[in-house]
Amino acid sequence: MQHILDAIMDGDTSSEDFANLDLPESYRAVTVHKDEVDMFEGLATKDKDPRKSLHVEDVPLPELGPGEAYVAVMASAINYNTVWTSIFEPVSTFGFLERYGRLSPLSKRHDLPYHVVGSDLSGVVLATGPGVHLWKPGTEVVAHCLSVELEHPDGHNDTMLDPEQRIWGFETNFGGLAQIALVKANQLMPKPAHLTWEEAASPGLVNCTAYRQLVSKNGGDMKQGDNVLIWGASGGLGGFATQYALNGGATPVCVVSSEDKAEICRKMGAELIINRSEEDYRFWKDEHTQDPKEWKRFGSKIRELTGGEDIDIVFEHPGRETFGASVYVTRKGGTITTCASTSGYMHEYDNRYLWMNLKRIISSHFANYRESWEANRLIAKGKIHPTLSKTYSLDDVGMAALDVHKNLHQGKVGVLCLAPEEGLGVRDHEMRAKHLDEINRFRDL
Numbered sequence: 001m002q003h004i005l006d007a008i009m010d011g012d013t014s015s016e017d018f019a020n021l022d023l024p025e026s027y028r029a030v031t032v033h034k035d036e037v038d039m040f041e042g043l044a045t046k047d048k049d050p051r052k053s054l055h056v057e058d059v060p061l062p063e064l065g066p067g068e069a070y071v072a073v074m075a076s077a078i079n080y081n082t083v084w085t086s087i088f089e090p091v092s093t094f095g096f097l098e099r100y101g102r103l104s105p106l107s108k109r110h111d112l113p114y115h116v117v118g119s120d121l122s123g124v125v126l127a128t129g130p131g132v133h134l135w136k137p138g139t140e141v142v143a144h145c146l147s148v149e150l151e152h153p154d155g156h157n158d159t160m161l162d163p164e165q166r167i168w169g170f171e172t173n174f175g176g177l178a179q180i181a182l183v184k185a186n187q188l189m190p191k192p193a194h195l196t197w198e199e200a201a202s203p204g205l206v207n208c209t210a211y212r213q214l215v216s217k218n219g220g221d222m223k224q225g226d227n228v229l230i231w232g233a234s235g236g237l238g239g240f241a242t243q244y245a246l247n248g249g250a251t252p253v254c255v256v257s258s259e260d261k262a263e264i265c266r267k268m269g270a271e272l273i274i275n276r277s278e279e280d281y282r283f284w285k286d287e288h289t290q291d292p293k294e295w296k297r298f299g300s301k302i303r304e305l306t307g308g309e310d311i312d313i314v315f316e317h318p319g320r321e322t323f324g325a326s327v328y329v330t331r332k333g334g335t336i337t338t339c340a341s342t343s344g345y346m347h348e349y350d351n352r353y354l355w356m357n358l359k360r361i362i363s364s365h366f367a368n369y370r371e372s373w374e375a376n377r378l379i380a381k382g383k384i385h386p387t388l389s390k391t392y393s394l395d396d397v398g399m400a401a402l403d404v405h406k407n408l409h410q411g412k413v414g415v416l417c418l419a420p421e422e423g424l425g426v427r428d429h430e431m432r433a434k435h436l437d438e439i440n441r442f443r444d445l
Helices: 002-010 013-019 080-087 094-101 197-201 204-215 236-247 258-267 293-307 324-330 353-356 371-382 392-406 427-442
Strands: 027-034 055-060 068-078 114-116 121-128 140-143 180-184 188-190 227-231 252-257 272-275 285-286 311-316 330-338 360-363 388-393 412-416
Touching: 002 068, 013 121, 027 311, 027 392, 055 392, 068 197, 080 392, 121 180, 121 197, 188 371, 197 388, 197 412, 204 236, 204 272, 204 311, 204 371, 227 236, 227 293, 227 324, 236 252, 252 258, 252 293, 258 272, 272 293, 285 388, 293 324, 311 324, 324 330, 324 353, 388 392, 388 427, 392 412
Parallel strands: 227 252, 227 311, 252 272, 311 330, 330 360, 388 412
Antiparallel strands: 027 055, 027 114, 068 121, 068 180, 068 412, 121 140, 140 188
């Protein structure tokens, strides 16, 4: 792998030179093992430790197929789907790989006794398969994590509706937490030239997810002046939602769990902040019963902050714990956009507040290529900024995943793969200087 890294670091290596590089028979990657899916049986979710299940080891380089590319991965990042994979919840991801393997002889490559994980990357194209014309070896890229087949008509209006839509590195193999990744060429986007490798890798999944869920017509279709309630507004997903609200002329109402996280939102430019720990909201009386009085108290706090206005769009991702309150506080005719459900998938709410007030619940899952491209374009133009807070080495990926699992992080947690140190990969120094204060402000969150 050293000769590949040398070619990338050289800066003058031509596309032809990259195309002629000898590719290794194997590469280092972060994996989970199929024979260990029961290793945490009987443990509570909070007690499951990704350091025990995530392995850093050499794996064979998979065959390159039509429409695909090898990317030398300089940096990647941790998403919650990597945590889910590592603790084998809510199901083992090997079921995804088995089903994908039955689709075609080519997809059979993904059905292995190990799963290379990771749904973000920044790096350099090494080689492309038949039918790839836009991306050349040597091109610096980032990748979004939508993998589609597009053989069915349903996917051609919105590729997220393709029946064979999958999240790369979670529902497919050969993901981005590795020295080399196998991606489809239509996952590739230009690397923002003013960012380092680790900064460029970190927005991917959460940035695109936030864009579709809040901005796109497929999600909240946010407009200027909207009041947007953002749960977990300082986190990896919520931090981008807060930026999009501010950037798009909306008013974010940021919900956080501590004063430190409230200060993060203030540094982003948000003014309306609800600290749940100070307000001590108890939306559930017990495991089975919610408390509408607490919903009402929460709604009163929102109106106090907004000058008497209700919420136009709720950016919902905690799920079970907060969903009843989210439906209640949304204005008549307003929208609740939902994804993830990190506090539980079985949502409960009082349908009278939805049905009689003509509110809408919109499900949102990652983003299509067009939405991902627009989200990355805003990063490249310096309109939206990475929220990378800490970077680990590939060997320490278990600790990085544990940080996310335990919610010990702010923003995104990065991982260096081939990059030997932080701070490398900047090509447009003039643009970086122009946005350096903002870049540092968001990195210091």
